[in-house]
Amino acid sequence: MSTVIKEFSRFAHQYDKHNEIQARVAKRLVEKVPKKHYSSILDMGSGSGEVCKNVMHQGISFDLFSAFDSSENMLSLHPQNKNIKKICGNFNNEGFSTLLDQKTYDLILSSSALQWSENLDLTLSCMSALSKRLYAAIFTSNTFKTLHETANIDSPIYNAEELERSILKYYPNAHFELHRYTLYFDSTREMFRYIKKSGVSSGEKKLSFKETKRLMEKYPLDYLEFEVLFVEAKNV
Numbered sequence: 001m002s003t004v005i006k007e008f009s010r011f012a013h014q015y016d017k018h019n020e021i022q023a024r025v026a027k028r029l030v031e032k033v034p035k036k037h038y039s040s041i042l043d044m045g046s047g048s049g050e051v052c053k054n055v056m057h058q059g060i061s062f063d064l065f066s067a068f069d070s071s072e073n074m075l076s077l078h079p080q081n082k083n084i085k086k087i088c089g090n091f092n093n094e095g096f097s098t099l100l101d102q103k104t105y106d107l108i109l110s111s112s113a114l115q116w117s118e119n120l121d122l123t124l125s126c127m128s129a130l131s132k133r134l135y136a137a138i139f140t141s142n143t144f145k146t147l148h149e150t151a152n153i154d155s156p157i158y159n160a161e162e163l164e165r166s167i168l169k170y171y172p173n174a175h176f177e178l179h180r181y182t183l184y185f186d187s188t189r190e191m192f193r194y195i196k197k198s199g200v201s202s203g204e205k206k207l208s209f210k211e212t213k214r215l216m217e218k219y220p221l222d223y224l225e226f227e228v229l230f231v232e233a234k235n236v
C-alpha cells in the first residue's frame with residue numbers, strides 16, 4: 001500500500017470537514033458536464049462521493065454509476081443505491097480496468113484524484129479505451145506553490161504542461177482550463193492541520209517536527225494556494 005492510499009484511509013471519517021476545495025472543484029467539474037442521461041458513468045478516485053452527489057443534484061441521470069477508489073474506507077462513505085456500484089482498485093495497476101463491471105462507459109469523471117497517477121500513460125491509455133468522453137479536474141504542481149518554495153521542496157505532483165501533453169496523446173481534442181483557488185486561515189497552525197487532514201499533501205517528502213515548526217514560522221501567506229486543471233475531452 002502506498003503512502004497516498006494510507007493517508008486517505010486514515011482520515012476517511014474526517015475527510016468531509018476538510019475538503020472545502022475538493023468540494024468546490026467537484027461542483028465546478030460537474031457543472032461542465034452536459035445535463036442529460038448517461039447509460040454508464042465511471043468515477044475514477046471517487047472518494048466519499050462528492051462527484052456522485054453533484055451528478056445527482058445537478059440533474060444528470062444514469063443507469064449505472066461505478067465509483068472506483070483504492071480506499072475501502074472512502075468507498076464506505078460513498079452514497080449507495082441499486083444503480084451505484086463501488087469498486088476498490090488502484091488506477092496505477094496495469095489491468096485495473098478488469099476490475100470494472102463494464103468494458104466501456106458512456107462517460108468518465110474524475111475529480112481531485114488523477115494527480116496521484118504514478119504513470120499517466122498507463123492510467124490515461126486505459127481510460128481512453130474505456131470511454132470516449134472524459135471530464136476531469138486534476139491538481140497541478142502549483143498547488144501549495146509558496147509552501148513548497150519556502151520549504152525548498154519539489155511538488156510531488158505533475159505540472160499543468162506535463163498533464164496537458166499526456167492527456168492530448170489519448171484525447172487529442174481535449175480542452176483545458178486552469179483554475180486557481182485560495183483558502184484563508186486564521187492561524188498557521190490551523191493551516192497546517194488542514195494540509196495534514198485534507199489528503200492533498202499525500203506523497204510529499206515528510207518533514208520532521210522541527211522542519212515543520214520552522215516552515216510554519218517562515219511561511220509568508222495567510223492562505224494556501226491551489227491550482228486545478230479542468231479537462232473536457234471527447235474522442236469521436
Ligand SMILES: C[S@@+](CC[C@H](N)C(=O)[O-])C[C@H]1O[C@@H](n2cnc3c(N)ncnc32)[C@H](O)[C@@H]1O
Pocket residue numbers: 004005008019022023026044045046047048049050051068069070071074089090091092110111112113116117199200
Ligand atoms: C482528494 S480525494 C478526491 C475524492 C473525490 N473525487 C472528491 O472529489 O472529493 C482523492 C481520492 O483518490 C483516491 N486515490 C488516490 N490514489 C488512487 C489510486 N491510485 N487508485 C484509485 N484511487 C486513488 C483516494 O483514495 C481518494 O479517495
